[in-house]
Amino acid sequence: MAVKLPIYLDNHATTPLDPRVLDEMLPYLTQHFGNAASRNHSFGWTANEAVERAREQVAALIGADPKEIIFTSGATESDNLGIIGAARFNSKKGKHIITSKLEHKAVLDSCHALESEGFEITFLDSDPDGLVKPEQVEAAIRPDTVLCAIMMANNEIGTINPIAEIGAVCRRHNVIFHVDAVQALGRVAIDVVAMNVDLMAISAHKMYGPKGIGALYVRRGRPRFRIEPLIHGGGHERGLRSGTLPVHQIVGLGSAAKYALEALTNGENDRIKALRDRLWEGLSKNLDHLFINGSWEHRLPNNLNCSFAYVEGEALMMGIKAIACSSGSACTSASLEPSYVLRALGVDVELAHTSMRFGVGRFNTEEEIDFAIELITEKVRWLRQMSPLYELVQEGVDLKSIQWAAH
Amino acid sequence: MAYSDKLIEHYENPRNMGSLDKNAEDVGTGLVGAPACGDVMKLQLKINDDGIIEDAKFKTFGCGSAIASSSLVTEMVKGKSIDFAEGIKNTMIAEELALPPVKIHCSVLAEDAIKAAIADYRKKQAERAATPSE
Numbered sequence: 001m002a003v004k005l006p007i008y009l010d011n012h013a014t015t016p017l018d019p020r021v022l023d024e025m026l027p028y029l030t031q032h033f034g035n036a037a038s039r040n041h042s043f044g045w046t047a048n049e050a051v052e053r054a055r056e057q058v059a060a061l062i063g064a065d066p067k068e069i070i071f072t073s074g075a076t077e078s079d080n081l082g083i084i085g086a087a088r089f090n091s092k093k094g095k096h097i098i099t100s101k102l103e104h105k106a107v108l109d110s111c112h113a114l115e116s117e118g119f120e121i122t123f124l125d126s127d128p129d130g131l132v133k134p135e136q137v138e139a140a141i142r143p144d145t146v147l148c149a150i151m152m153a154n155n156e157i158g159t160i161n162p163i164a165e166i167g168a169v170c171r172r173h174n175v176i177f178h179v180d181a182v183q184a185l186g187r188v189a190i191d192v193v194a195m196n197v198d199l200m201a202i203s204a205h206k207m208y209g210p211k212g213i214g215a216l217y218v219r220r221g222r223p224r225f226r227i228e229p230l231i232h233g234g235g236h237e238r239g240l241r242s243g244t245l246p247v248h249q250i251v252g253l254g255s256a257a258k259y260a261l262e263a264l265t266n267g268e269n270d271r272i273k274a275l276r277d278r279l280w281e282g283l284s285k286n287l288d289h290l291f292i293n294g295s296w297e298h299r300l301p302n303n304l305n306c307s308f309a310y311v312e313g314e315a316l317m318m319g320i321k322a323i324a325c326s327s328g329s330a331c332t333s334a335s336l337e338p339s340y341v342l343r344a345l346g347v348d349v350e351l352a353h354t355s356m357r358f359g360v361g362r363f364n365t366e367e368e369i370d371f372a373i374e375l376i377t378e379k380v381r382w383l384r385q386m387s388p389l390y391e392l393v394q395e396g397v398d399l400k401s402i403q404w405a406a407h
Numbered sequence: 408m409a410y411s412d413k414l415i416e417h418y419e420n421p422r423n424m425g426s427l428d429k430n431a432e433d434v435g436t437g438l439v440g441a442p443a444c445g446d447v448m449k450l451q452l453k454i455n456d457d458g459i460i461e462d463a464k465f466k467t468f469g470c471g472s473a474i475a476s477s478s479l480v481t482e483m484v485k486g487k488s489i490d491f492a493e494g495i496k497n498t499m500i501a502e503e504l505a506l507p508p509v510k511i512h513c514s515v516l517a518e519d520a521i522k523a524a525i526a527d528y529r530k531k532q533a534e535r536a537a538t539p540s541e
Contacts, residue, residue: 312445314470318418329445329470338445350442386424386474388449388466389442404441 005322007368011206011302011361012155012183013326017252018208018362024255025210028248036245037236047247054254061257062181062200063191064217070237071250074214075182077230078201079106079149081216081241082178085227086147086199087114090176094144100124100132100151101344104180106201107149130159130294130345138169147176152184156328156341156357157294158303160188167196176225182206186260187269187300192217198225204249208362209256213249216241268362273301275369276360280304282373287380289393293328293347293355302360307351310390311383316356319379323372328355350399410471411505417475422482425464427451432535435528437520446473446513450480450520454528458489465520472510476500476517484521489528492521 008016028050036051038044055066072078087097099111101123111121122140124132132150141148148170153160163179170177178199181190186207192200200217204210218227218240233242263269284290289309305328308316313329328339329352337343338352347355360369384390389399410418426449427434433453440447446469453462463481467474479500484492500506500514 310468312469312473315418315474318415318471353442353445386421386466387468388438388447389468391426391449391466399442402438404443404447405439 003365003367003371006324007322007364007372008324009358009360009364009368009372010324010326011359012158012357013359014205014211015208015361016363017205017210018256018259020259021209021252021255025248025252028251032247034247036247037234047245050247050251050254051245054250054257057254057257057261058202058215059217061185061190061261062202062217063193064200065220068192068217068220070216070218070240071245071253072214072216072241073212074205075104075180075201075203076106076214078203078214078216079104079178079180080110081230082199082201082218082227083107083110083147083149084114085230085240086176086178086225087119088117089226089228090146091117091119094142094146095119096122096142096145098122098124098137098140098145098148098175100126102126102130102132102154102341103149103151104155104182107151107178107180111149126345128346129298130154130157130341131298132161132166134162134165134169137166138173141169141173141175145173145175147178149178149180152179152181152190153188153300154294154341155183156339157305157345158183158300158359159294160184160298160300162298163197164195170198171196171223174223183300185257186263187302189264192219199227202253204253204256207256207260210249210252213246213253215253263362269301272360272362272364275364275366276302276304276358278366279358279360279369279372280306282370283376286373286377291351293342293351294345304358304360305355307347307355308380309351309354310387310393311354311380313354313356315383316354316376316379319383320372320375322375325359326357328357329353409507414472414475414504414506417478417504418471421465421474421478423462423464423478423485424466426466427453427462427464432531433528435524435526435531437523437525437527439519439523440469440473440516442468445469446516448473448477448516448520450477450517450524452484452492452521452524452528454489460484460487460489460492469513469516470510472504472506472513473516475504476506476513477520479503480517480521489525493525495521 034043034047036047059066180201182203198219202215291307293305313327342352437450449466465477467477497514497518
């Protein structure tokens with residue numbers, strides 16, 4: 001069977017909209033266009049029913065109560081609202097926050113924004129596997145610690161943190177626990193109650209839903225805690241997020257959450273994991289000097305992040321244009337610094353420049369994976385033939401023994 | 408990133424990729440850049456007694472712009488004099504390949520590679536002159 005090109009293997013960046021999700025969204029763009037806040041006619045009632053159904057679907061995915069779900073524009077807003085909202089409301093208790101160096105920029109930059117308000121942030125290192133340990137969190141907690149923000153699964157290396165253990169530590173010390181769960185949704189079973197999570201950032205477009213919609217889980221009940229809104233207006237979403245609800249988007253999020261929950265039990269993740277494993281086994285059979293970045297054991301079923309030593313990431317991406325993936329190389333960005341995530345877990349900067357991230361998804365096929373293995377193998381071999389570093393290594397030279405001139 | 412057709416063409420069909428004998432007296436080797444910075448260029452020039460570059464070969468670890476810059480340089484210097492090669496400025500390379508601003512350092516590296524290769528050749532020549540012939 002001919003493979004349709006290009007092949008999409010960048011499902012950590014975003015996922016295609018599931019056609020079933022689109023079908024459920026469409027009526028809310030056309031006949032059911034009502035404002036969910038209109039309480040005096042059927043247009044509003046229909047819209048409101050759809051919103052509440054979606055709220056239940058999102059809550060079901062993470063084991064929450066529907067009342068605990070606040071719709072936002074996406075996970076970036078959810079991270080901002082959770083972290084900044086909780087920090088500001090509880091600043092009388094203290095102004096210390098704990099997070100890790102591997103967090104998404106939405107978390108890191110929310111924390112940095114709070115520094116200008118007098119908050120002090122502890123950025124935890126990860127271990128070489130890319131994981132944050134509960135003991136590290138516990139050791140960092142101080143009497144004035146108000147919040148701890150640790151992601152469930154990393155967006156670059158796919159490593160899964162021990163969230164339940166960290167949650168237990170936070171609860172014991174009365175520290176609010178915020179979790180960015182974007183990459184884990186539908187890939188890891190989530191139970192916010194059992195995991196002692198207080199705030200959780202959710203996005204639709206990483207689980208085959210539409211872009212521009214997300215949610216923040218805000219725990220209710222004891223021990224009580226509150227957060228402050230960032231967006232003010234009509235008092236929607238329990239006053240925590242004003243703004244007319246984008247009903248069709250919310251329906252899309254709810255629908256995506258429904259299928260994400262199914263994916264946990266219907267074998268989808270096993271199939272995706274088998275494809276991911278096939279990709280890695282194929283590449284590592286064909287090529288030497290490959291290195292996995294981050295824990296292989298505690299990893300999302302769809303993630304492969306590896307370094308193709310002696311081949312620069314962007315050059316490889318140019319050679320495999322038929323495959324959409326991502327590089328941790330500096331040359332793919334304007335910053336000229338390679339992936340801060342790889343650096344944080346202590347990957348040699350040389351290897352960080354050669355790293356690639358593949359994210360397998362719901363719609364990938366075995367034929368696509370086999371095509372990818374062939375193409376990547378061919379291009380890595382070609383670029384290594386062109387690489388003075390590979391040549392030196394073949395000659396038995398230790399690259400570390402050379403006095404390189406940094407530029 | 409949007410690249411020029413010329414850059415992509417050089418990346419896809421690099422000219423003079425390979426190695427010359429680095430121990431040969433008439434071959435100058437320049438190895439510039441650093442793996443930690445994400446680019447390393449090796450440029451080798453085979454220069455005859457008249458100071459003409461008879462052959463040029465490169466190997467590059469780096470992004471597409473770095474590969475294209477080194478490929479272009481080998482094309483520019485082949486058959487030319489040392490003086491001409493020394494006169495090549497990074498701006499000529501950057502302009503020819505329409506390098507985006509964040510990739511200008513690739514052209515600087517290519518210029519450095521020429522200079523380093525010529526310096527190595529000259530060093531070898533000076534050593535040869537200093538060694539009494541048998």
